[in-house]
Amino acid sequence: EIVLTQSPGTLSLSPGERATLSCRASQSVSSSSLAWYQQKPGQAPRLLIYGASSRATGIPDRFFGSGSGTDFTLTISRLEPEDSAVYYCQQYGGSPVLYSFGQGTKLEIK
Amino acid sequence: QVQLQESGPGLVKPSGTLSLTCAVSGGSISSNNWCWWSWVRQPPGKGLEWIGEIYHSGSTNYNPSLKSRVTISVDKSKNHFSLKLSSVTAADTAVYYCARRTDDFKSGNYGYFDYWGQGSLVTVSS
Numbered sequence: 001e002i003v004l005t006q007s008p009g010t011l012s013l014s015p016g017e018r019a020t021l022s023c024r025a026s027q028s029v030s031s032s033s034l035a036w037y038q039q040k041p042g043q044a045p046r047l048l049i050y051g052a053s054s055r056a057t058g059i060p061d062r063f064f065g066s067g068s069g070t071d072f073t074l075t076i077s078r079l080e081p082e083d084s085a086v087y088y089c090q091q092y093g094g095s096p097v098l099y100s101f102g103q104g105t106k107l108e109i110k
Numbered sequence: 111q112v113q114l115q116e117s118g119p120g121l122v123k124p125s126g127t128l129s130l131t132c133a134v135s136g137g138s139i140s141s142n143n144w145c146w147w148s149w150v151r152q153p154p155g156k157g158l159e160w161i162g163e164i165y166h167s168g169s170t171n172y173n174p175s176l177k178s179r180v181t182i183s184v185d186k187s188k189n190h191f192s193l194k195l196s197s198v199t200a201a202d203t204a205v206y207y208c209a210r211r212t213d214d215f216k217s218g219n220y221g222y223f224d225y226w227g228q229g230s231l232v233t234v235s236s
Contacts, residue, residue: 050222
């Protein structure tokens with residue numbers, strides 16, 4: 001089973017700063033099958049990035065995904081208050097569990 | 111614009127069966143050859159766990175940790191798919207989401223959830 005480990009657990013930054021969120025896989029993951037989601041309290045997850053670096057429809061270019069192999073990164077530039085949320089990475093294609101999610105990184109905007 | 115909406119009882123007794131339905135609107139559940147329909151759950155204050163998925167043909171994939179207790183089915187005539195989880199315990203208390211998984215063959219990107227329902231909280235308690 002592929003385990004995704006996200007770091008840091010919590011990130012506290014100010015508006016205008018840049019956030020760097022990490023997702024590390026226990027074994028190599030295809031970049032084409034790595035996604036990132038944003039989840040605000042009481043809401044469903046929202047797709048931000050798929051294929052490691054492709055932004056989903058309507059996602060501003062402040063959100064940037066990168067990485068390959070076992071190390072992936074979500075970078076959020078020019079932070080805004082509404083970016084406060086928990087961010088999850090997710091991979092597809094593992095065995096025996098087809099989909100795995102990271103445990104999440106909580107981003108707080110001071 | 112595809113929309114998904116979960117429905118079902120919010121309270122289930124221990125050892126009972128949890129049943130939820132996800133209604134799909136804005137598109138036919140069987141019109142897309144590159145979409146699978148999934149269930150994902152989230153215990154209160156915790157992370158996301160994939161439960162299983164179904165294709166419009168009826169093919170299914172399940173999380174091995176839940177496979178013995180899970181059944182996912184599809185009703186194309188009603189444009190919905192359903193989840194049954196048997197022998198529930200308090201550990202099954204969670205928000206249950208239905209979601210659409212998409213494969214984009216043009217770009218070569220796979221296995222991402224582009225549409226989600228708003229979630230349905232199911233509490234297992236006597």
